Amino acid sequence: MKELTITRPDDWHVHLRDGDALIQTCADMARYFGRVIVMPNLTPPVVAVADAAAYRERILTAMSGLPRQFEPLMTLYLTDRTDAAEIQLAAASEFVHAVKLYPAGATTNSDAGVAELEGLYPVLAAMEEADLPLLIHGEVTDHEIDIFDREKVFIERHLDPIARRFPGLRIVLEHITTRDAVQFVREASNKVAATITAHHLMFNRNDMLVGGIRPHYYCLPILKRNVHQNELMEAAASGNPKFFLGTDSAPHARNRKETDCGCAGVYSGHAALEFYAEVFEQLDALDKLEGFAAQFGADFYRLPRNTDTVTLRKESWQVPESLPLGSDTLLPLAAGESMAWRVVS
Numbered sequence: 001m002k003e004l005t006i007t008r009p010d011d012w013h014v015h016l017r018d019g020d021a022l023i024q025t026c027a028d029m030a031r032y033f034g035r036v037i038v039m040p041n042l043t044p045p046v047v048a049v050a051d052a053a054a055y056r057e058r059i060l061t062a063m064s065g066l067p068r069q070f071e072p073l074m075t076l077y078l079t080d081r082t083d084a085a086e087i088q089l090a091a092a093s094e095f096v097h098a099v100k101l102y103p104a105g106a107t108t109n110s111d112a113g114v115a116e117l118e119g120l121y122p123v124l125a126a127m128e129e130a131d132l133p134l135l136i137h138g139e140v141t142d143h144e145i146d147i148f149d150r151e152k153v154f155i156e157r158h159l160d161p162i163a164r165r166f167p168g169l170r171i172v173l174e175h176i177t178t179r180d181a182v183q184f185v186r187e188a189s190n191k192v193a194a195t196i197t198a199h200h201l202m203f204n205r206n207d208m209l210v211g212g213i214r215p216h217y218y219c220l221p222i223l224k225r226n227v228h229q230n231e232l233m234e235a236a237a238s239g240n241p242k243f244f245l246g247t248d249s250a251p252h253a254r255n256r257k258e259t260d261c262g263c264a265g266v267y268s269g270h271a272a273l274e275f276y277a278e279v280f281e282q283l284d285a286l287d288k289l290e291g292f293a294a295q296f297g298a299d300f301y302r303l304p305r306n307t308d309t310v311t312l313r314k315e316s317w318q319v320p321e322s323l324p325l326g327s328d329t330l331l332p333l334a335a336g337e338s339m340a341w342r343v344v345s
């Protein structure tokens, strides 16, 4: 296949950051995504509807000079102090589309996250009632749990009980990385779905750790064994509407990753759809890309599918060695490497 036209895709999980970083992150997303679910883990986090409204304005301002714009779908960051009134306010707003749960300390900027999940049950009940989706970074943070097991243990200890207790609550298990997560989501009710990143489809822990340690492959949840990677590929290419696109594109300045204690996060926003196209082509499943990238997420969020299209062409191009991030620089995924597909319109 030389050319592929699909319904315009959406990104159901992205970190745009704030301030002058928005110039780069928004420009990349605006190239072809119709809508993006904007993660709320700023410092300080986006905890209230008023914070989300202000952040949304900053995003729209950053996009004002661009040839095309995406619609930012805002999220709130759950804390131990979130109350049912804020949930109702969010559900009544036009622009807050979900609420994000970060277990405290699980990932970048999650210090303000939730320490005691069970204490949150009244808030989850309010979300179920208001039909506002819960997005989850699904990893436990207990020191004694191995980093490669943290997703699996979170599912057993927390996600399964939450899904049982709140059967009407729509839940997205974000950036899944394991066979355990695929199985859980597959077998759960149709209220439970998952996003899959391009980098978890393309890489496993060998890519990060063999022949030298590669900090730009370090993200959370951490890359797993290839058996898990294979399971993710199968899920993404299966046509099962529970699995859809979420890049988790998460920029960090180069010097914050190449250091004695480097940040977690992979930047893939510069070539997101091209990465997915490459994976789906390898799986001989290019016909499944449209559902994964442009249909299933919208359906789950109960938003109309986009009505326009994007076209990808089989045409080689080179990823830049680095990109600006405000006044810093970042190393994008596949920096300096050649890509097989290019979005042409």
Ligand SMILES: NC(=O)N[C@@H](CC(=O)O)C(=O)O
Pocket: 015, 041, 107, 108, 109, 137, 218, 219, 220, 221, 248, 250, 251, 264, 265, 266
């Ligand atoms: N995925 C990551 O490794 N990092 C994300 C946070 C997150 O999505 O967990 C970030 O904000 O940098």
Ligand SMILES: [Zn+2]
Pocket: 107, 137, 174, 175, 220, 221
């Ligand atoms: Zn996360």
Ligand SMILES: [Zn+2]
Pocket: 013, 014, 015, 039, 248, 250
């Ligand atoms: Zn993320």
